[in-house]
Amino acid sequence: MDNEQIIEEFLENLAIFSARETENCIICQLPVKVLKQIGRCVYAYPCGCRLWQGKIPEAWKKPPSPMAGEREDEKTMYQSRLFMEG
Numbered sequence: 001m002d003n004e005q006i007i008e009e010f011l012e013n014l015a016i017f018s019a020r021e022t023e024n025c026i027i028c029q030l031p032v033k034v035l036k037q038i039g040r041c042v043y044a045y046p047c048g049c050r051l052w053q054g055k056i057p058e059a060w061k062k063p064p065s066p067m068a069g070e071r072e073d074e075k076t077m078y079q080s081r082l083f084m085e086g
Helices: 003-018 072-085
Strands: 034-038 041-045 050-053
Touching: none
Parallel strands: none
Antiparallel strands: 034 041, 041 050
16 A cells, blocks of 8 residues: 555545544544544544544534444344334
8 A cells, every 4th residue: 555545545534533424533443432622632532542633523522323333234224123113
């Protein structure tokens, strides 16, 4: 993998994480419960990785959706079960 591919992949992962489409840390891949702003830096907790300088994205200021982090087929199974029980 060359440097351009590494940078491109990192930026894609950063965009996915910022939109909260995944809740795994972009540095260490551990699950992130909350982002904390300390000065100009944003940290992931409980892992403690420094993610970037800037602000916490809006998607991370709201509670996570109940489907966050689940695969598409798991979402469909969950929704089907709710429909059947509902």
